Amino acid sequence: MTGYAVEIEDVAVRFRTKKRDVTALRDVTMRVDPGEFVAIVGPSGCGKSTLLKLSSGLLAPSSGSVKLLGESVSGPRKDVGYVFQKAALLEWRTARKNILLQAEMRGMPAKEARARADELIEMTGLTGFEDAYPHELSGGMQQRVALCRALLHRPPVLLMDEPFGALDALTREQMNVELRRIWQETKTTVLLVTHSIAEAVYLADRVVMITARPGTVAGVIEVNLPVERDYGKTMSEPEFAKATRHIRDHLGAAAVAE
Amino acid sequence: MGFTERAWRPIALLVVLFLAWWAVTAAELIEPYLVPSPGDTFDAIASRPDYFWEHTWATTYETLLGFVIAAAVGVFAAVVMVQSATVEKTLYPLLLFAQVIPKIAIAPLFVVWLGFGIGPKIVVAVLMAFFPVVISMVTGLKSVDPEMLQLSATMGAKPGQTFWKIRFPASLPHLFSGLKVAATMAVTGAVVGEFVGADAGLGFVILQANGNLDTPVLFAGLLIMSLLGVLLFVLVEWLEHLVLPWHASRRTEGVTTTL
Known part of the structure; x- marks a missing residue:
């Protein structure tokens, strides 16, 4: 156990296309503590x-090693929850049935699964x-269903891939506030990929x-912000301004240099 | 949208066409032996209801059987092809070949092989109807959101679970559009089979009437045949409605919620 x-x-990841080899990631080393909220920011197509x-x-790395909960990763892992940018809901299932898909695939006891879903x-x-049904729900609501589905089995690690990228700005802020609260309630480890610097700083440790x-x-x-983060107040904290500025300098400068 | 609201335009158009047919024949613009009047056509049916019933049933039976077999074979082939790229590459050219070969040209061969009975008609109906089923089902099975499949992998789903809970239901809207095309093809296939050699069915009726220059019976046969195709089409649509109430093209005004 590494802890x-x-x-x-x-880790490096290389893809082989017909014409050339593409290096998507190289020399990446990253460690996430249990219960930590880590955001990954970067421009589109950077391999986040x-x-x-x-x-x-x-996906398997081309070189290097990946461990999840101390175990070497060698194939799809069941002990994660995954949320994509698209809600990826089954349109023939109601919200609850979509959430319960997780339980059906895992063979969780029905009663326990229903209670957890509620x-x-x-x-x-x-x-x-x-x-x-999904088509009756707004984008924000659909994403909540996807989040419930990802949390149903109480995964120790929650992976979120630009989960709010397709939402309008106001809905996105609301979802940020709720995600922060849900993370505090569930105490799960979160890896959040985003290209919103404000979102990353507000949410992550x-x-x-x-x-x-x-x-x-x-x-x-x-991010040295308090655990309890009121959205409006956090936005106007000097620490928030400092952190976002730091990220902008870094990524902005890198982008210009490229 | 109610039935009347949806149906009145096509019905009105049909009535107009029918009136035009009637007007053309009533004014004797065309010789009656070329285009019979609607009255003569219906008389042809009314004077021999048993005859028409018998032959309509023969064609209906061949069509339905051909359609069901085509659907089953088509779905099976699609599922097998989607499982393995090798199988797909091997089967696809063969399927295409079976599709492009003119059915009317190979139908006599089936008569030689299978005789004058129901066999050749069903084979031709299946050959005509199964291609749209395969194509639409393959498209449907491949239309699944790749993220949905990745999600399924992180849920520890077995291949069978992923297929039955995600892939198969997701493919159904595509399948049904293929089935609708197949329904109309099956009627054509059955009649083509009858043209080549039969002693029953609407194809047989038309061929006989043609020989006798009995255009009212010929028109009657055509009319019933078209009706059969439309009925089968509507039946498939109704089934679609029943099986896929969630399907996007069926959506009525949904309750859209704000956040």
């Missing part, structure tokens, strides 16, 4: 999402929409900055 929830050690795929075993529905504010092509870690900053 880390996620441990990415000197690849990091989540590596952690969950959906709990999550309440926690995420989906009460009253349990029996709605640490922010990992990735540069573009080939993606590599440009730096890591600790």
